[in-house]
Amino acid sequence: MGTDLQKTGNVFRNRNFRLVFFGALVSELGALLYSFAVGFYILEITDNNAFLQGLYLALCGVSLLIFTPVGGILGDNFNKAKIMYICDYGKGGIILLATALLLLFPQNKAQLVILFAAGILGNGVSGIFTPASGALLPHIVEEEKLQQANAYFSMKSSLESILGIILAGILYAALPITLLFMVVGICYVASGVSEMLIRFEHHKPHERLTLKLAVRDMGEGIRYLKTKKAILALLGAILFINFFFAPVTGNFLPYFVKTNLASAPSYLLDHLLTPELWSSVFTVCCGLSALLGAAILSARAQEEKCGAKTARRLCATAALMIAFTVCFWLLVDRGASLNGFLIAFCLFCLVLGALLSFINIPISTTIMRVVDKDKLSKVNSIISIGSQGMIPIASVLAGAILETQGSTLLLSFCSLGFTVTALLLLFNKQIREL
Numbered sequence: 001m002g003t004d005l006q007k008t009g010n011v012f013r014n015r016n017f018r019l020v021f022f023g024a025l026v027s028e029l030g031a032l033l034y035s036f037a038v039g040f041y042i043l044e045i046t047d048n049n050a051f052l053q054g055l056y057l058a059l060c061g062v063s064l065l066i067f068t069p070v071g072g073i074l075g076d077n078f079n080k081a082k083i084m085y086i087c088d089y090g091k092g093g094i095i096l097l098a099t100a101l102l103l104l105f106p107q108n109k110a111q112l113v114i115l116f117a118a119g120i121l122g123n124g125v126s127g128i129f130t131p132a133s134g135a136l137l138p139h140i141v142e143e144e145k146l147q148q149a150n151a152y153f154s155m156k157s158s159l160e161s162i163l164g165i166i167l168a169g170i171l172y173a174a175l176p177i178t179l180l181f182m183v184v185g186i187c188y189v190a191s192g193v194s195e196m197l198i199r200f201e202h203h204k205p206h207e208r209l210t211l212k213l214a215v216r217d218m219g220e221g222i223r224y225l226k227t228k229k230a231i232l233a234l235l236g237a238i239l240f241i242n243f244f245f246a247p248v249t250g251n252f253l254p255y256f257v258k259t260n261l262a263s264a265p266s267y268l269l270d271h272l273l274t275p276e277l278w279s280s281v282f283t284v285c286c287g288l289s290a291l292l293g294a295a296i297l298s299a300r301a302q303e304e305k306c307g308a309k310t311a312r313r314l315c316a317t318a319a320l321m322i323a324f325t326v327c328f329w330l331l332v333d334r335g336a337s338l339n340g341f342l343i344a345f346c347l348f349c350l351v352l353g354a355l356l357s358f359i360n361i362p363i364s365t366t367i368m369r370v371v372d373k374d375k376l377s378k379v380n381s382i383i384s385i386g387s388q389g390m391i392p393i394a395s396v397l398a399g400a401i402l403e404t405q406g407s408t409l410l411l412s413f414c415s416l417g418f419t420v421t422a423l424l425l426l427f428n429k430q431i432r433e434l
Contacts, residue, residue: 025156030185033164055396081195087132170277221375225383241422243417247398310362
């Protein structure tokens with residue numbers, strides 16, 4: 001097979017990169033529309049039951065974790081592009097089938113079962129997809145352009161957050177849920193078509209893949225990762241960082257919109273924005289600043305080491321979370337000013353988006369540079385399992401806390417845990433090697 005690893009001034013001149021980029025653009029837009037709609041729709045058909053919403057997130061997370069090591073093994077043994085388009089066709093098929101079932105069974109309980117089943121199956125497919133897609137860039141992009149490529153992907157995600165989330169809010173309010181899901185299924189199929197055109201030099205493994213070889217491969221990946229002490233230190237921190245941060249976006253945000261905001265007699269710009277569209281506003285604010293951060297990094301030279309700076313930026317994020325929690329307690333819980341909190345929430349998202357760009361892009365680039373290409377899928381799967389491993393527990397726990405204790409306690413718990421983890425990483429000597 002031919003290769004399109006071109007020595008050009010801009011990574012967009014690389015045909016393979018364009019195909020991956022625009023394929024991801026379409027499929028991730030579909031994923032954004034789907035996750036936005038499902039989060040609110042489950043609350044809608046269960047009378048704002050935060051525990052059931054948390055259980056849905058947890059089961060989807062468990063499915064993702066179970067299938068991620070499978071994706072890591074397959075990604076290092078088979079054509080990564082082929083894995084990607086098969087998975088996108090699979091996800092599109094699952095969502096289109098779920099759409100048909102929702103039309104056939106309009107009862108709330110039946111629809112809840114269908115959404116849970118589609119979420120679990122879809123995240124299982126995503127577990128196979130993610131390690132392969134994450135390991136493809138170093139095979140089609142030159143090493144010195146990896147930061148630029150990652151920055152463009154971050155900019156894409158930010159643009160999707162800005163435009164896609166607005167579109168999601170409008171479509172959720174204007175269209176039946178089944179029609180919205182149909183659009184999502186078509187997005188995944190279109191992405192699969194784009195990925196079928198990717199061409200790069202794939203070296204077939206010398207041994208036929210068997211269960212014994214698969215177990216050996218995963219063990220090899222773990223042993224290899226043990227030699228990368230700085231990555232292991234970061235992985236341990238990310239495990240707890242995600243545990244404490246994921247409930248803020250996954251549990252708190254839709255619950256706040258459906259309870260505090262939707263039940264208020266009036267709120268800022270209520271003549272223009274539904275409660276769901278306010279959720280879009282928060283995401284747009286985060287996306288705008290993330291876009292700016294990614295644009296800055298796309299024009300910068302890659303840094304040799306980013307570990308110490310990452311730790312400091314995580315500490316800044318922890319301080320931001322503490323300020324956010326105090327604002328919610330004063331302005332919403334104590335009834336001082338719901339409108340004031342909406343403004344504070346927007347400011348919080350603006351700062352958070354920039355911080356996330358300056359944390360995620362250098363880390364992703366560094367991992368792609370320091371890990372051997374033939375082990376990158378396995379290592380990505382292990383990193384994914386490690387970083388996402390406690391999110392299902394966090395989702396269920398957060399749902400229970402919201403249902404019984406309310407939002408202030410959940411935000412306080414998340415802020416405290418995030419702060420302790422960030423400080424421990426800041427004083428870790430190994431992280432400075434990364």
